[in-house]
Amino acid sequence: MKKKIPLWLKIIIGMILGVVWGLIAVNLGLEKFTSDWIKPWGTIFIKLLKLIAVPLIFISLVKGVTSITDVSKLTRIGIKTLTLYMVSTIISVAFGLFLVNTLKPGDTFPEQKRKEFQMMYEQNIKEKEQMANDVKDRSPLYIIEDIVPDNIFKAASDNTKMLQVIFFSILFAVAMLLLDSQKVLSVKNLFDSLNEIIIKIVDIIMKFAPIGVFALLAALISDFSADAGLFWALGKYAMLVSFGLIGLLFVLYPPMILLFTKVKLKTVFRALLPTQMVAFSTSSSNASLPVNMRQCNKELGVSESVANFVLPIGATVNMNGTSFYQAISAVFIAQVFGLELTLMQQLTIVLTATLAAIGTPGVPGGGIIMMVIVLGAAGIPAEGLALILGIDRPLDMIRTAVNVSGDAIVAVVIAHSENELDYSVQKDYSS
Numbered sequence: 001m002k003k004k005i006p007l008w009l010k011i012i013i014g015m016i017l018g019v020v021w022g023l024i025a026v027n028l029g030l031e032k033f034t035s036d037w038i039k040p041w042g043t044i045f046i047k048l049l050k051l052i053a054v055p056l057i058f059i060s061l062v063k064g065v066t067s068i069t070d071v072s073k074l075t076r077i078g079i080k081t082l083t084l085y086m087v088s089t090i091i092s093v094a095f096g097l098f099l100v101n102t103l104k105p106g107d108t109f110p111e112q113k114r115k116e117f118q119m120m121y122e123q124n125i126k127e128k129e130q131m132a133n134d135v136k137d138r139s140p141l142y143i144i145e146d147i148v149p150d151n152i153f154k155a156a157s158d159n160t161k162m163l164q165v166i167f168f169s170i171l172f173a174v175a176m177l178l179l180d181s182q183k184v185l186s187v188k189n190l191f192d193s194l195n196e197i198i199i200k201i202v203d204i205i206m207k208f209a210p211i212g213v214f215a216l217l218a219a220l221i222s223d224f225s226a227d228a229g230l231f232w233a234l235g236k237y238a239m240l241v242s243f244g245l246i247g248l249l250f251v252l253y254p255p256m257i258l259l260f261t262k263v264k265l266k267t268v269f270r271a272l273l274p275t276q277m278v279a280f281s282t283s284s285s286n287a288s289l290p291v292n293m294r295q296c297n298k299e300l301g302v303s304e305s306v307a308n309f310v311l312p313i314g315a316t317v318n319m320n321g322t323s324f325y326q327a328i329s330a331v332f333i334a335q336v337f338g339l340e341l342t343l344m345q346q347l348t349i350v351l352t353a354t355l356a357a358i359g360t361p362g363v364p365g366g367g368i369i370m371m372v373i374v375l376g377a378a379g380i381p382a383e384g385l386a387l388i389l390g391i392d393r394p395l396d397m398i399r400t401a402v403n404v405s406g407d408a409i410v411a412v413v414i415a416h417s418e419n420e421l422d423y424s425v426q427k428d429y430s431s
Protein backbone atom coordinates (compact mmCIF):
# COMPACT_ATOMS: atom_id res chain seq x y z
CA MET A 1 0.00 0.00 0.00
CA LYS A 2 1.20 3.50 -0.76
CA LYS A 3 2.25 5.42 2.37
CA LYS A 4 0.69 8.86 2.62
CA ILE A 5 3.11 11.76 3.01
CA PRO A 6 1.99 13.80 6.04
CA LEU A 7 0.91 17.38 5.50
CA TRP A 8 3.75 18.97 7.46
CA LEU A 9 6.29 17.14 5.33
CA LYS A 10 4.58 18.18 2.12
CA ILE A 11 4.64 21.79 3.33
CA ILE A 12 8.34 21.61 4.21
CA ILE A 13 9.10 20.11 0.80
CA GLY A 14 7.08 22.94 -0.76
CA MET A 15 9.10 25.50 1.18
CA ILE A 16 12.45 24.00 0.28
CA LEU A 17 11.51 23.78 -3.40
CA GLY A 18 10.30 27.39 -3.20
CA VAL A 19 13.65 28.55 -1.86
CA VAL A 20 15.50 26.51 -4.47
CA TRP A 21 13.36 27.90 -7.26
CA GLY A 22 13.78 31.45 -5.94
CA LEU A 23 17.57 31.08 -6.00
CA ILE A 24 17.48 29.60 -9.50
CA ALA A 25 15.25 32.46 -10.66
CA VAL A 26 17.62 35.07 -9.25
CA ASN A 27 20.64 33.45 -10.88
CA LEU A 28 19.08 32.76 -14.27
CA GLY A 29 17.18 36.04 -14.50
CA LEU A 30 13.78 34.35 -14.23
CA GLU A 31 12.34 36.96 -11.85
CA LYS A 32 9.68 38.09 -14.34
CA PHE A 33 8.60 34.54 -15.08
CA THR A 34 8.38 33.86 -11.35
CA SER A 35 6.34 36.93 -10.69
CA ASP A 36 4.01 36.29 -13.67
CA TRP A 37 3.49 32.55 -13.36
CA ILE A 38 4.40 31.42 -9.87
CA LYS A 39 3.68 34.29 -7.49
CA PRO A 40 -0.08 34.36 -8.30
CA TRP A 41 -0.49 30.86 -6.80
CA GLY A 42 0.93 32.17 -3.54
CA THR A 43 -1.37 35.16 -3.68
CA ILE A 44 -4.34 32.87 -4.28
CA PHE A 45 -3.36 30.78 -1.26
CA ILE A 46 -3.21 33.84 1.00
CA LYS A 47 -6.50 35.09 -0.41
CA LEU A 48 -8.18 31.75 0.33
CA LEU A 49 -6.94 31.85 3.92
CA LYS A 50 -8.07 35.43 4.40
CA LEU A 51 -11.37 34.70 2.73
CA ILE A 52 -12.16 32.11 5.31
CA ALA A 53 -10.88 34.12 8.33
CA VAL A 54 -13.97 36.24 9.10
CA PRO A 55 -16.62 33.51 8.72
CA LEU A 56 -14.31 31.16 10.59
CA ILE A 57 -13.92 33.51 13.54
CA PHE A 58 -17.62 34.25 13.69
CA ILE A 59 -18.84 30.68 13.35
CA SER A 60 -16.19 29.09 15.52
CA LEU A 61 -16.50 31.62 18.32
CA VAL A 62 -20.29 31.33 18.40
CA LYS A 63 -20.00 27.56 18.36
CA GLY A 64 -17.19 27.61 20.93
CA VAL A 65 -18.92 29.92 23.38
CA THR A 66 -22.34 28.32 23.09
CA SER A 67 -20.95 24.84 23.53
CA ILE A 68 -19.45 25.88 26.88
CA THR A 69 -23.09 26.45 27.95
CA ASP A 70 -22.39 27.53 31.47
CA VAL A 71 -21.56 31.21 31.82
CA SER A 72 -19.34 30.77 34.86
CA LYS A 73 -17.20 28.24 32.98
CA LEU A 74 -17.01 30.65 30.08
CA THR A 75 -15.84 33.44 32.39
CA ARG A 76 -13.28 31.12 33.95
CA ILE A 77 -11.86 30.08 30.57
CA GLY A 78 -11.91 33.72 29.45
CA ILE A 79 -9.92 34.87 32.48
CA LYS A 80 -7.44 32.00 32.15
CA THR A 81 -6.95 32.72 28.45
CA LEU A 82 -6.33 36.42 28.90
CA THR A 83 -4.06 35.85 31.90
CA LEU A 84 -1.89 33.34 30.04
CA TYR A 85 -1.75 35.63 27.02
CA MET A 86 -0.69 38.60 29.14
CA VAL A 87 1.88 36.72 31.19
CA SER A 88 3.49 35.10 28.14
CA THR A 89 3.64 38.47 26.39
CA ILE A 90 5.33 40.15 29.36
CA ILE A 91 7.85 37.29 29.64
CA SER A 92 8.60 37.68 25.92
CA VAL A 93 9.23 41.41 26.27
CA ALA A 94 11.42 40.86 29.31
CA PHE A 95 13.42 38.16 27.50
CA GLY A 96 13.88 40.52 24.54
CA LEU A 97 15.05 43.34 26.81
CA PHE A 98 17.46 41.05 28.59
CA LEU A 99 19.04 39.88 25.33
CA VAL A 100 19.30 43.30 23.72
CA ASN A 101 20.74 44.92 26.83
CA THR A 102 23.27 42.16 27.27
CA LEU A 103 24.40 41.76 23.68
CA LYS A 104 24.03 45.43 22.63
CA PRO A 105 23.73 44.93 18.85
CA GLY A 106 23.34 48.67 18.22
CA ASP A 107 26.51 49.86 19.90
CA THR A 108 28.79 49.10 16.99
CA PHE A 109 26.52 50.31 14.21
CA PRO A 110 28.39 52.69 11.87
CA GLU A 111 27.18 56.31 11.91
CA GLN A 112 27.47 56.56 8.12
CA LYS A 113 25.16 53.57 7.54
CA ARG A 114 22.61 55.02 9.91
CA LYS A 115 22.38 58.23 7.86
CA GLU A 116 22.16 56.24 4.63
CA PHE A 117 19.23 54.18 5.92
CA GLN A 118 17.44 57.24 7.19
CA MET A 119 17.59 58.88 3.77
CA MET A 120 16.54 55.70 2.02
CA TYR A 121 13.39 55.11 4.04
CA GLU A 122 12.35 58.66 4.83
CA GLN A 123 9.11 58.52 2.86
CA ASN A 124 8.21 55.08 4.09
CA ILE A 125 8.55 56.11 7.71
CA LYS A 126 6.40 59.18 7.21
CA GLU A 127 3.59 56.92 6.04
CA LYS A 128 4.01 54.52 8.96
CA GLU A 129 4.20 57.42 11.38
CA GLN A 130 1.01 58.86 9.96
CA MET A 131 -0.76 55.55 10.42
CA ALA A 132 0.45 55.22 13.98
CA ASN A 133 -0.35 58.86 14.75
CA ASP A 134 -3.96 58.29 13.85
CA VAL A 135 -3.97 55.79 16.66
CA LYS A 136 -1.78 57.77 19.04
CA ASP A 137 -3.85 60.93 18.98
CA ARG A 138 -6.75 59.09 20.48
CA SER A 139 -7.47 58.56 24.18
CA PRO A 140 -5.29 56.09 26.10
CA LEU A 141 -8.32 53.84 26.18
CA TYR A 142 -8.30 53.62 22.42
CA ILE A 143 -7.50 49.89 22.43
CA ILE A 144 -10.69 49.20 24.36
CA GLU A 145 -12.66 51.78 22.40
CA ASP A 146 -11.48 50.21 19.18
CA ILE A 147 -12.74 46.77 20.14
CA VAL A 148 -16.38 47.86 19.84
CA PRO A 149 -17.50 48.15 16.22
CA ASP A 150 -20.18 50.56 15.12
CA ASN A 151 -20.84 48.60 11.98
CA ILE A 152 -20.27 44.89 11.85
CA PHE A 153 -20.10 44.76 8.07
CA LYS A 154 -17.41 47.42 8.02
CA ALA A 155 -15.45 45.50 10.66
CA ALA A 156 -15.86 42.24 8.78
CA SER A 157 -14.51 43.77 5.61
CA ASP A 158 -11.27 44.96 7.20
CA ASN A 159 -8.67 42.36 8.11
CA THR A 160 -7.11 44.65 10.69
CA LYS A 161 -10.36 44.80 12.67
CA MET A 162 -10.57 41.21 13.81
CA LEU A 163 -11.01 42.22 17.44
CA GLN A 164 -14.24 43.92 16.46
CA VAL A 165 -15.48 40.77 14.78
CA ILE A 166 -14.51 38.82 17.88
CA PHE A 167 -16.42 41.26 20.07
CA PHE A 168 -19.56 40.91 17.99
CA SER A 169 -19.26 37.12 17.88
CA ILE A 170 -18.91 36.84 21.65
CA LEU A 171 -21.81 39.23 22.23
CA PHE A 172 -23.96 37.21 19.83
CA ALA A 173 -23.00 33.93 21.51
CA VAL A 174 -23.47 35.21 25.05
CA ALA A 175 -26.94 36.44 24.11
CA MET A 176 -27.70 32.97 22.80
CA LEU A 177 -26.50 31.45 26.06
CA LEU A 178 -28.65 33.77 28.14
CA LEU A 179 -31.80 32.91 26.21
CA ASP A 180 -33.93 29.87 26.78
CA SER A 181 -32.14 27.09 24.88
CA GLN A 182 -35.34 25.99 23.11
CA LYS A 183 -35.74 29.43 21.60
CA VAL A 184 -32.30 29.38 19.97
CA LEU A 185 -32.14 25.70 19.15
CA SER A 186 -32.50 26.15 15.42
CA VAL A 187 -29.73 28.78 15.33
CA LYS A 188 -27.52 26.49 17.37
CA ASN A 189 -28.10 23.64 14.95
CA LEU A 190 -27.41 25.97 12.07
CA PHE A 191 -24.06 26.97 13.59
CA ASP A 192 -23.18 23.32 14.19
CA SER A 193 -23.67 22.63 10.49
CA LEU A 194 -21.88 25.79 9.44
CA ASN A 195 -18.96 24.77 11.61
CA GLU A 196 -18.71 21.44 9.81
CA ILE A 197 -18.73 23.22 6.47
CA ILE A 198 -16.04 25.68 7.52
CA ILE A 199 -13.82 22.86 8.78
CA LYS A 200 -14.22 21.08 5.47
CA ILE A 201 -13.32 24.25 3.57
CA VAL A 202 -10.16 24.58 5.68
CA ASP A 203 -9.28 20.98 4.83
CA ILE A 204 -9.69 21.70 1.14
CA ILE A 205 -7.57 24.85 1.34
CA MET A 206 -4.86 23.01 3.25
CA LYS A 207 -4.48 20.53 0.41
CA PHE A 208 -3.28 23.50 -1.57
CA ALA A 209 -0.82 24.62 1.16
CA PRO A 210 2.35 22.96 -0.18
CA ILE A 211 1.90 24.66 -3.54
CA GLY A 212 0.94 27.91 -1.84
CA VAL A 213 4.06 28.06 0.32
CA PHE A 214 6.22 27.00 -2.60
CA ALA A 215 4.95 29.94 -4.65
CA LEU A 216 5.17 32.41 -1.76
CA LEU A 217 8.77 31.59 -0.92
CA ALA A 218 9.89 31.45 -4.55
CA ALA A 219 8.40 34.89 -5.17
CA LEU A 220 9.76 36.32 -1.94
CA ILE A 221 13.32 35.29 -2.69
CA SER A 222 13.20 36.48 -6.26
CA ASP A 223 11.59 39.82 -5.27
CA PHE A 224 13.85 40.58 -2.34
CA SER A 225 17.19 39.21 -3.45
CA ALA A 226 18.41 42.73 -4.05
CA ASP A 227 17.86 43.54 -0.39
CA ALA A 228 19.96 40.64 0.85
CA GLY A 229 22.83 43.02 1.55
CA LEU A 230 20.68 44.75 4.14
CA PHE A 231 20.47 41.60 6.18
CA TRP A 232 24.23 41.55 6.44
CA ALA A 233 24.53 45.25 7.21
CA LEU A 234 22.16 44.72 10.09
CA GLY A 235 23.74 41.36 10.84
CA LYS A 236 23.97 41.53 14.60
CA TYR A 237 20.46 42.87 15.07
CA ALA A 238 18.90 40.51 12.51
CA MET A 239 20.67 37.53 14.04
CA LEU A 240 19.65 38.54 17.53
CA VAL A 241 15.98 38.84 16.53
CA SER A 242 16.00 35.63 14.46
CA PHE A 243 17.85 33.40 16.89
CA GLY A 244 16.19 35.10 19.84
CA LEU A 245 12.77 34.26 18.41
CA ILE A 246 13.77 30.65 17.93
CA GLY A 247 15.17 30.69 21.48
CA LEU A 248 11.89 32.12 22.76
CA LEU A 249 10.10 29.18 21.17
CA PHE A 250 12.19 26.82 23.25
CA VAL A 251 12.48 28.88 26.43
CA LEU A 252 8.88 29.92 26.87
CA TYR A 253 6.73 27.06 25.61
CA PRO A 254 8.29 23.79 26.79
CA PRO A 255 8.00 24.78 30.49
CA MET A 256 4.35 25.71 29.93
CA ILE A 257 3.66 22.35 28.31
CA LEU A 258 5.64 20.34 30.85
CA LEU A 259 4.32 22.18 33.90
CA PHE A 260 0.67 22.38 32.95
CA THR A 261 -0.05 19.39 30.71
CA LYS A 262 0.97 15.80 30.09
CA VAL A 263 1.54 16.20 26.38
CA LYS A 264 4.90 15.15 24.95
CA LEU A 265 6.95 18.07 23.66
CA LYS A 266 7.69 16.24 20.43
CA THR A 267 3.99 15.75 19.79
CA VAL A 268 3.28 19.44 20.28
CA PHE A 269 6.09 20.67 18.11
CA ARG A 270 5.32 18.20 15.34
CA ALA A 271 1.64 19.17 15.36
CA LEU A 272 2.58 22.83 15.29
CA LEU A 273 4.83 22.55 12.25
CA PRO A 274 2.20 23.06 9.53
CA THR A 275 0.82 26.12 11.33
CA GLN A 276 4.31 27.54 11.78
CA MET A 277 5.13 26.95 8.12
CA VAL A 278 1.98 28.70 6.97
CA ALA A 279 2.63 31.55 9.40
CA PHE A 280 6.21 31.79 8.18
CA SER A 281 5.17 31.91 4.53
CA THR A 282 2.22 34.29 4.92
CA SER A 283 3.50 36.52 7.78
CA SER A 284 -0.04 36.66 9.05
CA SER A 285 -1.57 35.25 12.22
CA ASN A 286 -5.04 35.79 10.77
CA ALA A 287 -4.21 33.80 7.66
CA SER A 288 -2.75 31.01 9.80
CA LEU A 289 -5.78 30.75 12.08
CA PRO A 290 -7.63 28.11 10.03
CA VAL A 291 -4.59 25.80 10.08
CA ASN A 292 -3.95 26.45 13.74
CA MET A 293 -7.51 25.48 14.65
CA ARG A 294 -7.35 22.36 12.55
CA GLN A 295 -4.01 21.21 13.97
CA CYS A 296 -4.94 21.93 17.59
CA ASN A 297 -8.18 20.05 17.25
CA LYS A 298 -7.20 17.14 15.06
CA GLU A 299 -3.63 16.47 16.13
CA LEU A 300 -3.45 17.74 19.68
CA GLY A 301 -6.98 16.89 20.74
CA VAL A 302 -7.96 20.37 21.96
CA SER A 303 -11.75 20.26 22.20
CA GLU A 304 -13.67 22.28 19.65
CA SER A 305 -15.14 24.54 22.28
CA VAL A 306 -11.73 25.52 23.67
CA ALA A 307 -9.99 25.81 20.28
CA ASN A 308 -12.88 27.81 18.86
CA PHE A 309 -12.72 30.27 21.72
CA VAL A 310 -9.02 30.55 22.55
CA LEU A 311 -7.42 30.58 19.09
CA PRO A 312 -9.37 33.33 17.29
CA ILE A 313 -8.76 35.65 20.24
CA GLY A 314 -5.09 34.68 20.32
CA ALA A 315 -4.59 35.42 16.64
CA THR A 316 -5.18 39.10 17.35
CA VAL A 317 -4.36 39.54 21.01
CA ASN A 318 -1.47 37.22 21.73
CA MET A 319 1.74 38.02 19.90
CA ASN A 320 4.76 36.80 21.81
CA GLY A 321 7.06 37.03 18.80
CA THR A 322 5.92 40.54 17.97
CA SER A 323 6.30 41.89 21.51
CA PHE A 324 9.75 40.31 21.79
CA TYR A 325 10.74 41.88 18.49
CA GLN A 326 9.35 45.29 19.46
CA ALA A 327 11.35 45.34 22.69
CA ILE A 328 14.60 44.40 20.95
CA SER A 329 14.05 46.82 18.10
CA ALA A 330 13.24 49.77 20.34
CA VAL A 331 16.40 49.32 22.39
CA PHE A 332 18.47 48.60 19.27
CA ILE A 333 17.39 51.92 17.77
CA ALA A 334 18.20 53.71 21.04
CA GLN A 335 21.65 52.11 21.05
CA VAL A 336 22.35 53.17 17.46
CA PHE A 337 21.37 56.72 18.35
CA GLY A 338 23.64 56.57 21.38
CA LEU A 339 20.80 56.95 23.88
CA GLU A 340 21.22 55.47 27.32
CA LEU A 341 17.81 54.20 28.43
CA THR A 342 16.85 54.65 32.06
CA LEU A 343 15.12 51.93 34.03
CA MET A 344 11.92 53.92 33.71
CA GLN A 345 12.24 53.97 29.94
CA GLN A 346 12.86 50.23 29.87
CA LEU A 347 9.76 49.66 31.99
CA THR A 348 7.82 51.89 29.62
CA ILE A 349 8.95 49.58 26.84
CA VAL A 350 7.62 46.56 28.77
CA LEU A 351 4.25 48.23 29.15
CA THR A 352 3.90 49.70 25.68
CA ALA A 353 5.29 46.68 23.85
CA THR A 354 2.77 44.51 25.69
CA LEU A 355 -0.09 46.82 24.75
CA ALA A 356 1.23 47.37 21.23
CA ALA A 357 1.41 43.63 20.64
CA ILE A 358 -2.20 43.28 21.77
CA GLY A 359 -3.19 46.06 19.39
CA THR A 360 -1.13 44.73 16.49
CA PRO A 361 -3.34 43.28 13.76
CA GLY A 362 -2.40 39.79 12.63
CA VAL A 363 -1.37 40.94 9.18
CA PRO A 364 2.05 41.25 7.49
CA GLY A 365 4.00 44.19 8.86
CA GLY A 366 1.41 44.97 11.56
CA GLY A 367 4.08 44.95 14.25
CA ILE A 368 6.28 47.60 12.74
CA ILE A 369 3.43 50.12 12.55
CA MET A 370 2.77 49.69 16.25
CA MET A 371 6.49 50.18 16.92
CA VAL A 372 5.99 53.91 16.48
CA ILE A 373 3.94 53.90 19.67
CA VAL A 374 6.60 52.03 21.65
CA LEU A 375 9.30 54.38 20.40
CA GLY A 376 7.22 57.47 21.11
CA ALA A 377 6.40 56.40 24.67
CA ALA A 378 10.02 55.57 25.48
CA GLY A 379 11.32 58.82 23.95
CA ILE A 380 13.26 57.14 21.14
CA PRO A 381 13.27 58.90 17.73
CA ALA A 382 10.80 57.33 15.29
CA GLU A 383 13.21 58.02 12.41
CA GLY A 384 15.14 55.08 13.78
CA LEU A 385 12.57 52.84 12.13
CA ALA A 386 14.50 53.45 8.94
CA LEU A 387 17.16 51.16 10.25
CA ILE A 388 14.94 48.16 10.52
CA LEU A 389 12.28 48.70 7.84
CA GLY A 390 14.26 47.12 5.04
CA ILE A 391 14.58 43.76 6.72
CA ASP A 392 11.18 43.66 8.32
CA ARG A 393 9.80 40.93 6.11
CA PRO A 394 12.09 38.04 7.04
CA LEU A 395 11.84 38.97 10.70
CA ASP A 396 8.07 39.24 10.38
CA MET A 397 8.00 35.70 9.01
CA ILE A 398 9.78 34.31 12.04
CA ARG A 399 7.89 36.34 14.63
CA THR A 400 4.55 35.34 13.11
CA ALA A 401 5.53 31.66 13.43
CA VAL A 402 6.23 32.31 17.13
CA ASN A 403 2.97 34.26 17.54
CA VAL A 404 0.80 31.40 16.30
CA SER A 405 2.75 28.85 18.34
CA GLY A 406 1.96 30.80 21.50
CA ASP A 407 -1.76 30.71 20.72
CA ALA A 408 -1.68 26.95 20.23
CA ILE A 409 0.27 26.32 23.44
CA VAL A 410 -2.20 28.36 25.48
CA ALA A 411 -5.07 26.44 23.85
CA VAL A 412 -3.45 23.13 24.86
CA VAL A 413 -2.81 24.31 28.43
CA ILE A 414 -6.37 25.55 28.85
CA ALA A 415 -7.88 22.44 27.30
CA HIS A 416 -5.88 20.29 29.72
CA SER A 417 -6.93 22.35 32.71
CA GLU A 418 -10.57 22.03 31.71
CA ASN A 419 -10.35 18.30 31.02
CA GLU A 420 -10.96 19.02 27.37
CA LEU A 421 -7.79 17.62 25.89
CA ASP A 422 -8.25 14.34 24.10
CA TYR A 423 -4.90 12.61 24.50
CA SER A 424 -6.03 9.66 22.41
CA VAL A 425 -5.78 11.55 19.11
CA GLN A 426 -2.17 12.61 19.75
CA LYS A 427 0.44 10.73 17.81
CA ASP A 428 3.43 9.38 19.68
CA TYR A 429 6.56 10.31 17.77
CA SER A 430 9.02 9.02 20.31
CA SER A 431 9.70 5.69 18.57
Ligand code: ASP
Nearest residue numbers: 284285322362363366367
Ligand atom coordinates in the same frame (compact mmCIF):
# COMPACT_ATOMS: atom_id res chain seq x y z
N1 ASP B 1 2.73 39.66 11.04
C1 ASP B 1 2.51 39.46 12.44
C2 ASP B 1 1.31 38.56 12.65
O1 ASP B 1 0.42 38.52 11.86
C3 ASP B 1 2.30 40.77 13.15
C4 ASP B 1 3.59 41.54 13.13
O2 ASP B 1 3.84 42.26 12.15
O3 ASP B 1 4.38 41.41 14.06
O4 ASP B 1 1.27 37.85 13.63
